[in-house]
Amino acid sequence: MLFPQLIPEDALAKEAEHIKGFSGEVFWVTQGGERPLGIRLALRPTSEAVITPMVAMRARSHRHLPVKYYQVVNIFRFETKMTVPLIRDREVLTFKEAHTFHATHEEAERQIEEAISIYKRFFDELSIPYLISQRPEWDKFAGALRTISFDTIMPDGRTLQIATVHDLGQNFARAFEATFEKPDGTHEYYWQTSYGISGRVIAALIAIHGDDIGPCLPPRVAPIQAVIVPIPKKEFPQNCLLDYVRVLEERLRSKGVRVRSDLREDLTPGAKYYWWDRRGVPLRLDVGPREVETNTVVVVRRDTGARETVALERVVAELERMMQKMQADLRARAWAFLRENVHQPRSLEELRSLIAERRGVAEVPWCGDPDCGQELEEYSEAKLLGIALDREFETEQPCLVCGRPTRKVARIAKRY
Amino acid sequence: MLFPQLIPEDALAKEAEHIKGFSGEVFWVTQGGERPLGIRLALRPTSEAVITPMVAMRARSHRHLPVKYYQVVNIFRFETKMTVPLIRDREVLTFKEAHTFHATHEEAERQIEEAISIYKRFFDELSIPYLISQRPEWDKFAGALRTISFDTIMPDGRTLQIATVHDLGQNFARAFEATFEKPDGTHEYYWQTSYGISGRVIAALIAIHGDDIGPCLPPRVAPIQAVIVPIPKKEFPQNCLLDYVRVLEERLRSKGVRVRSDLREDLTPGAKYYWWDRRGVPLRLDVGPREVETNTVVVVRRDTGARETVALERVVAELERMMQKMQADLRARAWAFLRENVHQPRSLEELRSLIAERRGVAEVPWCGDPDCGQELEEYSEAKLLGIALDREFETEQPCLVCGRPTRKVARIAKRY
Numbered sequence: 001m002l003f004p005q006l007i008p009e010d011a012l013a014k015e016a017e018h019i020k021g022f023s024g025e026v027f028w029v030t031q032g033g034e035r036p037l038g039i040r041l042a043l044r045p046t047s048e049a050v051i052t053p054m055v056a057m058r059a060r061s062h063r064h065l066p067v068k069y070y071q072v073v074n075i076f077r078f079e080t081k082m083t084v085p086l087i088r089d090r091e092v093l094t095f096k097e098a099h100t101f102h103a104t105h106e107e108a109e110r111q112i113e114e115a116i117s118i119y120k121r122f123f124d125e126l127s128i129p130y131l132i133s134q135r136p137e138w139d140k141f142a143g144a145l146r147t148i149s150f151d152t153i154m155p156d157g158r159t160l161q162i163a164t165v166h167d168l169g170q171n172f173a174r175a176f177e178a179t180f181e182k183p184d185g186t187h188e189y190y191w192q193t194s195y196g197i198s199g200r201v202i203a204a205l206i207a208i209h210g211d212d213i214g215p216c217l218p219p220r221v222a223p224i225q226a227v228i229v230p231i232p233k234k235e236f237p238q239n240c241l242l243d244y245v246r247v248l249e250e251r252l253r254s255k256g257v258r259v260r261s262d263l264r265e266d267l268t269p270g271a272k273y274y275w276w277d278r279r280g281v282p283l284r285l286d287v288g289p290r291e292v293e294t295n296t297v298v299v300v301r302r303d304t305g306a307r308e309t310v311a312l313e314r315v316v317a318e319l320e321r322m323m324q325k326m327q328a329d330l331r332a333r334a335w336a337f338l339r340e341n342v343h344q345p346r347s348l349e350e351l352r353s354l355i356a357e358r359r360g361v362a363e364v365p366w367c368g369d370p371d372c373g374q375e376l377e378e379y380s381e382a383k384l385l386g387i388a389l390d391r392e393f394e395t396e397q398p399c400l401v402c403g404r405p406t407r408k409v410a411r412i413a414k415r416y
Numbered sequence: 417m418l419f420p421q422l423i424p425e426d427a428l429a430k431e432a433e434h435i436k437g438f439s440g441e442v443f444w445v446t447q448g449g450e451r452p453l454g455i456r457l458a459l460r461p462t463s464e465a466v467i468t469p470m471v472a473m474r475a476r477s478h479r480h481l482p483v484k485y486y487q488v489v490n491i492f493r494f495e496t497k498m499t500v501p502l503i504r505d506r507e508v509l510t511f512k513e514a515h516t517f518h519a520t521h522e523e524a525e526r527q528i529e530e531a532i533s534i535y536k537r538f539f540d541e542l543s544i545p546y547l548i549s550q551r552p553e554w555d556k557f558a559g560a561l562r563t564i565s566f567d568t569i570m571p572d573g574r575t576l577q578i579a580t581v582h583d584l585g586q587n588f589a590r591a592f593e594a595t596f597e598k599p600d601g602t603h604e605y606y607w608q609t610s611y612g613i614s615g616r617v618i619a620a621l622i623a624i625h626g627d628d629i630g631p632c633l634p635p636r637v638a639p640i641q642a643v644i645v646p647i648p649k650k651e652f653p654q655n656c657l658l659d660y661v662r663v664l665e666e667r668l669r670s671k672g673v674r675v676r677s678d679l680r681e682d683l684t685p686g687a688k689y690y691w692w693d694r695r696g697v698p699l700r701l702d703v704g705p706r707e708v709e710t711n712t713v714v715v716v717r718r719d720t721g722a723r724e725t726v727a728l729e730r731v732v733a734e735l736e737r738m739m740q741k742m743q744a745d746l747r748a749r750a751w752a753f754l755r756e757n758v759h760q761p762r763s764l765e766e767l768r769s770l771i772a773e774r775r776g777v778a779e780v781p782w783c784g785d786p787d788c789g790q791e792l793e794e795y796s797e798a799k800l801l802g803i804a805l806d807r808e809f810e811t812e813q814p815c816l817v818c819g820r821p822t823r824k825v826a827r828i829a830k831r832y
Binding site: 004005006026027028030041043080090093 | 418420421422439442443444445446447448449450456457459490494496506507509510
């Protein structure tokens, strides 16, 4: 779907918590041409306030439920802090947001589980590791009952929120008087969820797998998986070299490998290596006179620089194998980095120093009391990511602040 | 590419004609949170003012030219007239705009020819007929040297602009001091073009091929080309019918036909007919006991209602044939309608009455003088579409207003 970008102020204000949460960071359109508008129009910071009333017009009966919409749009936040390209933009690009409407809370909760499993698969495809946490009350999406977040750890030790999933309960439905007719003829408010990811995922992909030269794309999602670079020699016939390149390219393309040959004549092979490395292409295929004579190709991995000589007749299978290996290596390395940067400090002092040293995420026992939570944030000068939802074990330690017994583990980190 | 949506007022104002042309219809963002912004930000009415300076940073040498960018975005016009869904929206959706930068005017002009031929192919695929005209000086894109427009004639006799192509000359480059280095080391302003189409094309597609029930999509672009509707009978085994439907669907799908079976149990066949007719699916395939017994299927065309019984073993070829025929018929019918609605009045009175009767487009000899052009507009109470560019012949009649000799033909119509 595509819903309107401009949201009249009265619509945005219907859900009280929602407007309170967003009003400080909304861009307002106040003039059309040279005339003042009768009502201020918000550049959408999020779309619940336009989607909810539309669904209420279309899905009047339980038989029309569930309704599941999604759109890919830009959203706006008037950030007063320093902006960071792809990470903290005022215009957030390619925000992929889902909005779902259900007859019962149980069904909405199942949708939330499904959203979480979709995002897990998505980030696994990208080899981006994640921590799943339930945000504390004071850091939920404005208007939600519950916000679940995916965070990753960036190379500098700060965390980046890369996806969120919200249980909106009936809050928006109530504000917009959005109801459906149940089988027994009575009316009830919808149960809603929303969840989304943005261009930030690209920032995570670049930062986590990249190096000082540029990005290194996981083969499964790389638009170009392999680039062929001919290495001409004066004494060797150019035709012969280019024919071999053509055969190689065609063989790979016909088997579904996303391949390109770099035949530009004004660049040296070295300049081409750098060009494609900077663009993150996973595999480079070097072809010189020796390769032509021996019916081979030299394959170089973008991430490790490792070289292998491969026979032309086996090149498709060998490339598939190398790409699978590279995909697995990137994933293993990224997860190892994440795990190395999650710590369990045993005292508030330890918590404070590991945050100060930018050593990633701290996991500590927390009773769940907001006072203790705020104390954790203030003392560490960091933010709660929330309660860990993806740990196989619960804690047996008491709350790090008040000493009361608990089973919950809170995560704390410097965040982007 | 994706360029920013918010354009600071000073950037939009750099090209004087440009801001003059757009300022009356720009939405202005003036507040961020509750604070006034230091400078007003326009919701992009078009993107020259953000793309030109960006290209100037990236393409400093003739070796980097031509540069060709395109983006799919929403654009905004503060329309004071009545809005019309898909035709005159304040938020124009899926605007597909190209921006090109060249070293010479000749190269830019070749790009314009290419753009025109791309749009011809595009509209031919959609079976949408068009008139190509060069807009008069007073109706060019603000900042352009020349604007070429594709217009179609809607069923009510009014024309709809469905694509525009602009020769921007060096106007924007000059305003933004956007230059490149030539081979001889001197600097020159870029020669620019821009061209675009929007969601209006969908409006034209619906209006031109549709009827009172709904749209009728040309088979080549229909997301679903054929829908199979089983027609159960009490005395006939349901399994047997559904197996046959499955075989039919699989056979079509395996050959690339975009097909769907409607197996809903709570709708009658008649309700399903209506459902799919309203969605414009080109072919309906009815399957009842008789078809199962004779290994046939009844194919019904959305546009004419014509029915054919087709043998299952030849169904793929027959459907391909029928879809080609339907595509050609839709195109022929649409072009015939357009041609019937283009007239050559011999006097101003004739011009005025045919416009008053909403009989489409008038073509009249015009000397090109703006005074005569304005006279044509005022007398007919209609608008000049501009000079016909797609006529095989030139006129030998004198200008309809002043009687001076001319070869040019102007088009005049009531426009959306």
